[in-house]
Structures are given as C-alpha cells and as structure tokens.
Amino acid sequence: MATASVASHSGAAHDHHDHEHHDNFITKYIFSTDHKMIGKQFLITGMFWAIIGGLLSLIFRLQLGFPEMDMSFMKPILGGWIDETGTLDPEFYLALVTMHGTIMVFFVLTAGLSGTFSNYLIPLQIGARDMASGFMNMLSYWFFFVSGVIMFISLFIETGPAAGGWVVYPPLSALEQAIPGSGLGMTLWLISMTFFIASSLLGGINYITTVINLRTKGMSFSRLPLTIWAFFLTAVIGLLSFPVLFSAALLLVFDRSFGTSFYLADIYIGGEALPNTGGSPVLYQHLFWFLGHPEVYIVLLPALGITSEIIATNSRKPIFGYKAMIISMLGITILSFVVWAHHMFVSGMNPFLGSIFMFLTLIIAIPSAVKVFNYLTTLWRGNLIFTPGMLFSIGLVSFFISGGLTGIFLGNSAIDIQLHDTYFVVAHFHLVMGSASFFGLMAGVYHWFPKMFGRMMDAKLGYIHFWATFIGVYLVFFPMHYIGIAGFPRRYYTWTGFEFSNMYTDLNMFVSIAAILTFGAQLIFLFNFFYSMYRGRVAPLNPWRSNTLEWTTPLHPGHGNWPGEIPSVYRWPYDYSKPGAPEDFIPQTVPLSATPESNLPHEQELVKLEKEIIAEEEAVLVANESTNS
Amino acid sequence: MYGFLIAVGALLLLSIIWMVYRIQTLVSVVKGSDKKIASGSNKINALMFVFFLVGATILMFWYSIKEFDNYQLPVASEHGVVTDQLFWITMAVTGVVFLITHVLLFWFPYKYQWKEDRVASFYPDNNKLEVIWTIVPAIALTVLVIGGWRAWSDITAPAPENSHVVEILGYQFAWEVRYPGMDNVLGEHDYRLTSATNVSGVDFSDKNALDDFSSPVVVIPKGEPVLFKIRARDVLHSVFAPHMRLKMDAVPGMPTRFWFTPTKTTEEMRRETGNDEFVYEIACTEICGRGHNSMRKEIRVVEPEEYRKWLADQKPYIVNNPSLVENLPADLKELAEITISEYK
Ligand code: HEM
Ligand SMILES: [Cu+2]
Ligand SMILES: [Cu+2]
Numbered sequence: 024m025a026t027a028s029v030a031s032h033s034g035a036a037h038d039h040h041d042h043e044h045h046d047n048f049i050t051k052y053i054f055s056t057d058h059k060m061i062g063k064q065f066l067i068t069g070m071f072w073a074i075i076g077g078l079l080s081l082i083f084r085l086q087l088g089f090p091e092m093d094m095s096f097m098k099p100i101l102g103g104w105i106d107e108t109g110t111l112d113p114e115f116y117l118a119l120v121t122m123h124g125t126i127m128v129f130f131v132l133t134a135g136l137s138g139t140f141s142n143y144l145i146p147l148q149i150g151a152r153d154m155a156s157g158f159m160n161m162l163s164y165w166f167f168f169v170s171g172v173i174m175f176i177s178l179f180i181e182t183g184p185a186a187g188g189w190v191v192y193p194p195l196s197a198l199e200q201a202i203p204g205s206g207l208g209m210t211l212w213l214i215s216m217t218f219f220i221a222s223s224l225l226g227g228i229n230y231i232t233t234v235i236n237l238r239t240k241g242m243s244f245s246r247l248p249l250t251i252w253a254f255f256l257t258a259v260i261g262l263l264s265f266p267v268l269f270s271a272a273l274l275l276v277f278d279r280s281f282g283t284s285f286y287l288a289d290i291y292i293g294g295e296a297l298p299n300t301g302g303s304p305v306l307y308q309h310l311f312w313f314l315g316h317p318e319v320y321i322v323l324l325p326a327l328g329i330t331s332e333i334i335a336t337n338s339r340k341p342i343f344g345y346k347a348m349i350i351s352m353l354g355i356t357i358l359s360f361v362v363w364a365h366h367m368f369v370s371g372m373n374p375f376l377g378s379i380f381m382f383l384t385l386i387i388a389i390p391s392a393v394k395v396f397n398y399l400t401t402l403w404r405g406n407l408i409f410t411p412g413m414l415f416s417i418g419l420v421s422f423f424i425s426g427g428l429t430g431i432f433l434g435n436s437a438i439d440i441q442l443h444d445t446y447f448v449v450a451h452f453h454l455v456m457g458s459a460s461f462f463g464l465m466a467g468v469y470h471w472f473p474k475m476f477g478r479m480m481d482a483k484l485g486y487i488h489f490w491a492t493f494i495g496v497y498l499v500f501f502p503m504h505y506i507g508i509a510g511f512p513r514r515y516y517t518w519t520g521f522e523f524s525n526m527y528t529d530l531n532m533f534v535s536i537a538a539i540l541t542f543g544a545q546l547i548f549l550f551n552f553f554y555s556m557y558r559g560r561v562a563p564l565n566p567w568r569s570n571t572l573e574w575t576t577p578l579h580p581g582h583g584n585w586p587g588e589i590p591s592v593y594r595w596p597y598d599y600s601k602p603g604a605p606e607d608f609i610p611q612t613v614p615l616s617a618t619p620e621s622n623l624p625h626e627q628e629l630v631k632l633e634k635e636i637i638a639e640e641e642a643v644l645v646a647n648e649s650t651n652s
Numbered sequence: 653m654y655g656f657l658i659a660v661g662a663l664l665l666l667s668i669i670w671m672v673y674r675i676q677t678l679v680s681v682v683k684g685s686d687k688k689i690a691s692g693s694n695k696i697n698a699l700m701f702v703f704f705l706v707g708a709t710i711l712m713f714w715y716s717i718k719e720f721d722n723y724q725l726p727v728a729s730e731h732g733v734v735t736d737q738l739f740w741i742t743m744a745v746t747g748v749v750f751l752i753t754h755v756l757l758f759w760f761p762y763k764y765q766w767k768e769d770r771v772a773s774f775y776p777d778n779n780k781l782e783v784i785w786t787i788v789p790a791i792a793l794t795v796l797v798i799g800g801w802r803a804w805s806d807i808t809a810p811a812p813e814n815s816h817v818v819e820i821l822g823y824q825f826a827w828e829v830r831y832p833g834m835d836n837v838l839g840e841h842d843y844r845l846t847s848a849t850n851v852s853g854v855d856f857s858d859k860n861a862l863d864d865f866s867s868p869v870v871v872i873p874k875g876e877p878v879l880f881k882i883r884a885r886d887v888l889h890s891v892f893a894p895h896m897r898l899k900m901d902a903v904p905g906m907p908t909r910f911w912f913t914p915t916k917t918t919e920e921m922r923r924e925t926g927n928d929e930f931v932y933e934i935a936c937t938e939i940c941g942r943g944h945n946s947m948r949k950e951i952r953v954v955e956p957e958e959y960r961k962w963l964a965d966q967k968p969y970i971v972n973n974p975s976l977v978e979n980l981p982a983d984l985k986e987l988a989e990i991t992i993s994e995y996k
Contacts, residue, residue, distance in 0.1 A: 114942050188939045194904055195887040195940060201824065202941040288905025289843040291853065292824070292886040296844045304888055304903055338764075341776040369890070370901045371882075371908035374808030378801055385793045392789045393782065395753060400781070402760040406772040408690045409697035409761070417701070417761065424753050428746040431793070435800035437735045437807065438742065441897045444890065444937040483676060486693055490700060497708065505715070509723040510894035512937040515945040521933050523894050526722060568689075600772040607771060 056157030062143030069135020076126035088535025117186040124189025141254040147573035150239025155232035166222035177211035185212035193286040200293040230258035241592035253328020264317040271310035312363035326463020330416040337413035338405030341597035351390035358387040384434035411485025412470035419462040426455025447507025478559030495541030690766035698765035705758035732897030811911035815879035822889030822902035825943025833863030873959035879911040890938035
C-alpha cells in the first residue's frame, strides 16, 4: 500500500519502482498519506477557516463602524445574540473577537500556512518521495480537523464560545461567573486547542525529520531553498513552544475543573468569596506568551521563506545574502524564545524584567531589518516579472516593514505604557503578522498552484485581487495607528462612554467599509482558485522557469513524486541570470560539469568531485536495470 | 421588491464581469500573450507601485498633519512628557526608515521591470553590506533603547515618600477609589470581607482603616507625586489614564502600583483645550467581560490647597456607615466611635 512504498524510500535511489496505486476515494482524498494531498487538505481547510474568521470580523466591524445599525437581518444566523432592538450582545461581541483571533492565528496562519506548504513543499523541494512518516502526517491533519470541528461546534452553543480574548487570560477564562463564554465554550476551546497542539507537534516532528534525513543526494543544508530553511526552523520553534501552551492550558483546566489555584487568588465574584489563594494570573501570561511570541514567528517565518523563493525567481536574480538570510532566521528562532514578556510590560511583573525584555526585544528587530534589506537588494538590478505571486511577495515586504517599525515603539517599555492594549497594537500585529503572513499564503498559492493542480490560475484576476487586497489592507489597518495613538482601547464594544474616545466615528466607519470591500475582494480569489482548478489553462512543467526540484516532477506527480529516480542536486537553488549561462536560470539538477561556461572559480573545482559521484550513480543505475529485467 | 431589484442588478453585474473575463482570456490566448514571459500587464503593475507610493504618501502626510490635534492627546504628567518625547523621537527615526525602504521597494519594481534584452545582475552577496546594515540598525536601536530604559527606570522607581496614596480597585464593572485619610496609610484589606457595603474588603480591625474614605472621583493635587495602589477583586482589569500616560494591570491576588506627578489641573486643561467639559478619565484596558468598555472613572486634578481642603471635607467609610464597625472587638469599636464622633 501507499505507506509501504513511501516508507521504503530513502535518499539512496536504488530501491524504487514505479508503483501502481489502486487508491480508492477514501485513501486518495480523505485518509491520504500522500504529503501532497495532505497539504491540499490543509489548504482547503485553512481557506474554510479564513472565510469563517473573516466573516466574524465583519460582524464586529459593523458594530464598531455603525454602532447605531439595526442588525436584525443577522438574526437568522445569530439568533438571541441580537436583541429585539437589533443590537448586538456585548458579550457576544467579545466572543467574536476571541474566535476571530483564535481562528486566524492558529487555524489559518499556522495550520493553513505551515500545514499547507511545509507538507506540500518539503518533500518536493528536498527531493524526497514523501514525509518521514506518512501516517503521522495524516494524523496531523485529522487532529487539526477534529480540533476545528470542536471549535466550530463551540460557536453554536447556548452560552456562546470562549470570550476572554484569544489569549484567554484567567481568571476571566477560568470563571463561568465572570462571563458565560467561560463555561462550556471555554471547555471546548481548551479541548480544541489540545487537539491542535497535538496536530502541530505531529506535523513539526515530521517536517524536522524529513528535512534532516530525506534530502536527496547533493542536497546539503547549504543548498536548501530558503523555503525549506524557513519551514524547518518554524517546526523547531513549534516543537519547543507548543508544549508550553499545552501546560498552560492544562493548569487552566485544573483550575477550572478540579479546584486548584495555579492562576487564581483572592477572588470575590458573584457575591461570593472563592476559596482559592496563592495563585498568580501573571504566571499564566508568562506561560502563554512563551508560546505566544514564538507563535507569531511560526506564523511569519514560512511566509518569509515563501517570499524569498518567489522574489528570487521572479527577479531572475539570486536571493541576496543567502547566508545572511539563514543566519537572520536562526537568530530570530533563538531570540523569539527570549522576548515573550514584552507583552507584559504593564502586567504588574517586576519592572526589572521589563528592562531586560526591552533590550532583548529590540535585538530581535535587527535580524528582521537585515531580511528587509536583503529583499530590497534582491530586487535591485533584477529583471522583475510581476506574477501574482511576486506581487503578493512585494506586498508582504511592505507590511513587514510597516508593522515591524511599529514594533520598535511597542518594544520600548516606556512608550508601551501608553500604547499597550490600544489599537496601535492591533495595527502593529495585523500588519506584521496578519497581513504579511496572509500575503505569504497567497503568494504561495499563486506560485505553486500550477504544481498542485496542474493548471494555471488566471493572472489578470490575480492582479486585481492583489491590488484590491493590498490597498484594502492599508486602508483598514493604517488608520488604526491614529486611533491607537489617541488611546482607543482594544476589545471595546463601543467607545462612546468616554470623553477621550468619543470621536473618530467617521474613521471607524471608513475602516469598516474598507474591511467589507477587502473581504469582498477575496471572492475574486475564491472564484479564480476553484475555477482554475478545473478549467484553468494547463500549466507548463516549469511555468516560472524556476530552479527548485519540484518543477522537475511530472505535471501531476503521483505518490512518490518522481516516476523514476529522484534527481540529484548539484548546485544551490539561486543560479538565476548567471553570467555566461545561455538561459537566465539553471535548475538545481544541472551538474556543474554541464555548465563550464558559467561556473565560478570555486565551482570549477567542485566539478571533479561531481564527476566521481555521477560515475558512482551510473553504476547503481546499471545494477538496478539488470536486477529489474 | 427593492431586494429583488438589487439581486437582479448584482446578477447582471456578475454576468458582465464574467463575460469580460472570458473575452480577455480568449483575446490573450489569440494574441499569444499568455505564452510570453512577461505580458503587457507587467508594465501596468510596475506603474501601479509608483502610483501607490505617491498616492499613499500624500494621503498619509495629509491626514497625519490635518488630524494631529485630534490623535495627539494632551499630556498632563511629568513622565508623560518624557515618554511622549521618546515616542516622537522613535517616530522620526522609524519614519525615515519607513519612507526610504518604501521608496526603494516601490521604485525598484518600476525601474527594474522585465525587459527582454536586459539580464539581471548576478549579485549573490556582499558581506560588507550585510555587516553595515546589521550594525547601523543595532546602534540606532541601542540609542532608542537606552532612552527608553532610563525613562522606564525612573517611572518604575519606588514612589517618593511624600506621595499621596490612592487605592484603585477594579471589579466587574467599575472602579472603587479608596483614600488612606489623614494618616496617608491605607488600612489592611482581605477579600473575604468584601460585601455590598464594603466594596474594597477593608479590614476595619486595622486602626489605619478607620479614617479611610471612598470617593466617586479621583481627586489629586497638581505638582505633587501621587501613588496609585492598584487591585482587582474578580478578574484582570487595567487602569488606563490616557492623559497621564499611565497604565497598569489590576491583578487579583497581586497588588500593583504606578506613581506619577500630574502637571496640569483640570481647569488648566480646560483652558488649554478650549473645551469646558474636559475631564481626565480612567478606562479599563484589560478585557474583563460584558462591561469592559464602561469602566469609567473621572480624575480631577486640583491645586494643592484645594486638594487639602477637599481632603479635610471627606467622611470616612465608618462615619457614613457605622454598621461597618459593629462587629469589632470592644476596644477597637471604642476607638472607631471616637473617630466617628470627631467627624460629626
Ligand atoms: C520588529 C520586531 C518586533 C517588535 C520589536 C515587536 C514588539 C511587540 C511588542 C512589544 C508587542 C506588545 C505590545 C503590547 O501588547 O503592548 C507586540 C505585540 C504583538 N506583536 Fe510584535 N514585534 C515585532 C515583530 C512582530 C512580528 C514579526 C510579529 C508577527 C509575525 C508580531 C506579532 C505581534 C502580535 C500578534 C502582537 C499582539 C499580541 C496581542 O496582544 O494580542 N510582532 N509586538
Ligand atoms: Cu511578541
Ligand atoms: Cu476591562
């Protein structure tokens, strides 16, 4: 069966045969162990969640932009959450915000992005027949699926879904008396997240093992495309940080259900003093952000990897500073674990810790800056082709700059006193994390669609989609900086209760309209995606004239990816526009010995080594032939 | 009827878009432009980046300047002046970077758009450049951080001895303000003593609590240090006084604090802003449930003399509500009753 053939693969190329698979519908589309199908499953599920998450945000944007609006028309879906006068329930407003955040951060930008592209691209780009464990990979998807089902159910229960913000700080999230969403809704949130964490860990272990063990011949770490580096480091971050979220959640479960006091102390609520003493809500915040900050890089790094690949390809230029890019990503990986408390400057923790974390936080801005400069230099003196993927990648860089720079304000604890938990933070992370990663996802879909489905997406619709979304995102999130500087707090159902914030109704209305239009623009994408899947122009084998290995597979790669031997790799993936070469790209599979005209001096020396390897390989081939016949 | 018309209109619009889409696809197939490496759209996209750059920059500057007085809240505390200054220095530094990087990011696509006859330059790395753009941001950031660190250390340093203490307790969904009274020492508290009449759970068996009083408004003197002692009794809340540039979480089980020196009385601020109704406010910035957006408290900053007069006029909890001390041991009760009679 499929698993067996996959498991039998190794970097050595001698034990592979052309397998005839007799997959039925269930093993092919549902319980598939093929990394390509699993990647697509993650993608489609991620898209489903993106739509749900987006719709939730539209509801609360309506509330913020048009507080007087009669929302009765949503009664058929929202039922009791809209009262007779057509106003939205404030508790449900908080539930919407919470679910929007949870869904977007975890289901869309973690599972939908990492899940899709790590699965889809790792084996294809390193030259492997599949993931190290196809079965674990399948489990990873189905755990995610179950997690999603549970979260989805929680949207419809009577007391509403979790409503304590996506960070679910206790005691609010621990006490049903404090907000109804902390009852069954919160229980479901915790169960769902447990499945999600399991899914992430299964996936991450697989990605790491696969990258370390299953690279094809010649694919050394120094020849890995930056996408793979990014996926690899993302998996490492996830593997180290998700368990901490799990422990945070577990202690919360104990506090909620078994009367412990990890996070609870001295609480008087609902006319009653609770027995809990000695716990610390701040402990939860430490544990949460120990995942929470790395998580933002889990979300962003894959997008940066994808962009590096796409920008290099479409600039027809090597990525500038390949090594510097890797070092920055390594730096980000390590530093991302030591900056978490910048989310807690005014949480009441010791101010001395605040000083330490301020220094560490601003250090992490340096590798981020280096990456931006490298992108800019890659564009410089390139020969740029604006495929939709390329446009979205450039858009990502823009968001990364805009949002990264506001991080420098927030990382400064003295400035953060005023900005913490205002719309300035909302603007910051929606640009640098939300929009940048979303653009990475989109860039990836446009770029690898031809490989995934063997057809091209329509480029013109892609351009329209890009410009509408790019302009739309800025119109939505840029104004939030002003609102934030003016001090508007986050997670407010309305701001009219305060003198200092009873203005900007026009700006909020503007933002809401921009949000609705931007959401609408995504329908263009959805159409393009599903239409092209069946009716798009049949794709050429290497539509972007790219160097990486996935473009050496057949148009519809079967289980095992390459019908014959796995190709060997002889060079790094960024030989674009190499002086002397006849074409402006040289795929990784082209031996250096075949391109004497374009080899650099040090490469000329490698040629001899390479010849030996090729000779060896041929011997194996001959041996194989004789055993087969 | 109206809805029906909209539906028909939408349908019509969709079918037109559909037709246009089909036609342009066919045209591009006929022209063979779908086989070219970079079609005519390449030029349009390149131009769009330039338009976007120019348009967005104009819009940004226009709005930032026009609205400056609206989003720039007047500042009314000593440390607030410092943090605002840091904010604007950071704004200047990052603003320059923002503009330069974006000009490059959007101008390069135009300048280096695909040309059949040009070859991109093979320029894989340059260590000198990498070192430069690692070190320069590092220095800039260090300067910014050191400024921030000094301000942060001052702000979080222990409050001066002579600070006026005010306790602010957050609960769903309001703030309770407690003053220590003449002794400037707050009485002990215990959350188990909380009740409808004893919102802050004050322990009246502590002598220091006898002159503690509550106030519907936070009244503080201008020019003298004030120490907010912050507590929460149910879930997390956060005290946010935007004009004071003050924010600190209120945590159940863990008292927090924030001290500051107000620099302008409410009256002065009214004159400065030309708004007769101006008031300083406290809002809650940590999600705490249904009424999160309604936890408003007013701060009134007054001249020191006025403050002392106001202080002398306040009646302790136990005077307003003698039943609070009913169950105290006899000796303490006696003491309490003396206090009560003093205020009568
Ligand atoms: C230039 C580097 C960055 C710095 C210095 C920085 C700094 C900060 C700081 C200090 C906060 C806390 C603000 C507050 O709550 O008061 C914050 C919030 C946040 N940042 Fe960043 N950041 C940087 C880059 C990023 C990146 C790259 C991402 C994501 C990919 C990101 C995602 C977030 C998110 C999601 C939050 C808000 C979480 C929440 O409160 O719900 N940041 N950032
Ligand atoms: Cu962070
Ligand atoms: Cu609150």
